[in-house]
Amino acid sequence: RTYENVYALFGEYEFECEPRVTTADGYSYFQCSYDFTGDRVYWVTFRFSGDRDILDRILLHVVDSG
Numbered sequence: 001r002t003y004e005n006v007y008a009l010f011g012e013y014e015f016e017c018e019p020r021v022t023t024a025d026g027y028s029y030f031q032c033s034y035d036f037t038g039d040r041v042y043w044v045t046f047r048f049s050g051d052r053d054i055l056d057r058i059l060l061h062v063v064d065s066g
Helices: 002-014
Strands: 014-017 028-034 042-048 054-063
Touching: 002 014, 002 028, 002 042, 002 054, 028 054
Parallel strands: none
Antiparallel strands: 014 028, 028 042, 042 054
């Protein structure tokens, strides 16, 4: 999957994309976060890398409000 594929499915839930980062060894990536419930308590971040913006990592977040 690519960023375009993920955006086509979940674009309406995207709330933040970070600028692209390139590490010293040439690894290039950016991350976008999606909130499927709209409460900013649970959200998912997808990391896309390389020239074709391939999905290579999924990170889950939970905000502990207590």
